[in-house]
Amino acid sequence: MNESIHAACTWCYEGVWSMLTNWFRVPRQPPTLPVADDTVVTSFRPSDNYLRYLKLFFWIGCVAIDIGLAILWIVIAVASPLVGVLITPLMLFVMIVPDIVAYVAIHLKFDTMWYVLSDRSMRIRRGIWVIHETTITFENIQNVRLTQGPIERYFGFANLVVETAGGGASAEGQSHGQPHQGIMVGLANASELRDCIMDKARQSQSAGLGDDRHDSGKKCMATGFTDVDVALLAEIRNQIVQLPLQNATGN
Template identity: 35%
Template sequence: MAELPHAWLLRLLKVPPAPRIPEGDVKVFRSAPAYRSYRLFLWAVKQVGLVAGLTVGAMFLSAIVPVINFPLSEKIAWGLEVLAWLGFIVQLPFGFLVARLDYAFRWYVLSDRSLRLHEGIVTFQEKTMTFANIQQVSIQQNPLQRLLGISDVKVETAGGGGSSGSKGGGSGHGERLHEAHFRGVSNPGEIRDVILARVRMHRDAGLGEHSVPERAEPASASPAALEAARELLTEIRALRQALPSPQGLTRTE
């Protein structure tokens, strides 16, 4: 695990501790260190976009304020612009630390029956999926991830659908309820093979969803069958009357 010198930030955000690893045949996977570079790059692109937006806003104010004939309009407009720049500057170190530490707070635990995801700093997420319900496992990789040698492993279970899916490579908190993502891993093939092997093991062992056998309902006899049964019973009684008794005496009614 990477060094975590910013304990004050973790206390401020009340970041949960590392998950308890169960006993048994358990495999634990983590995001690769390159995922930190990936998150920092995305964060930097976002900051460049914010700077561009603030700059365009300042240029717009320079052009529009002289035209507006309103008392104190220039002071109000530039005051809002200054507040926007101050907000941008204040969030810079906080956003940088979150992007830097995010990769270290991701645990992907595969037990003998289920997979468990434990991730997030600002927004914490924990999700558990049983292998019996997993339907599809795929590997996703965009050009930047390919350059850094990392990928995402997407796991889908039965009953997918609903809300819109998450964007690849993001934090993963906008993903569907029936999806799970192993973000920024350097061994996606190994993770996929382990999951598929355990899915096959559960299905071969009959640990999936069992269908409850329906209780057999007694068949209703038709009138013709009932009449035939009565005639057969009458013939059996007549035959018994015709046979001699064990003592050699004839049967009398």
């Protein structure tokens, strides 16, 4: 039963997603970077735990607002039963429709967010109504800050604030709308990605144009894989490598 409900919700959302992306002309593919044909480009979205994090605050807000509206509705109905009956359709509309719109907006926000990294630069995209794309070259990066609150730690992700030359954090620590910062939210492997970006920044800055820089071998992995996932994949790889040896011994 739960699988049927999940499949029905997914089907409905896919239809709404398709309609809204066509309506707002939201690109479905990740942004591109001007790179050579043989350059490895990594594209990824935030971790699924970030979507669960957004839904937590969505449900908290919905419950609080709907309870307040229900109390108001009851007070009006007690004071004037006729008025309470007349405003019933309006109250139901106000309590239900905004919740549906907000729920779909959360998914759209998550699905339209992209991070793209190459060997020389990175690009961040977010937005539905207005699409914002921030491109940062590694040679201009001055610092990469990791931010993580207690609830974010519970969900197992963190955020990275990339500061470029001339940039700096505001007093509140916000980076949206600032010309010298880019923010990557919902990263499951934020620490590894921060080290990777800083390593690429040091290489780019020490090599000038970057044509003769040495590759340290460190690759920026896409988010979504935790340490447990990586360990499991490594174990599977080791077992696959040992298969030919076991077959040879058996023969």
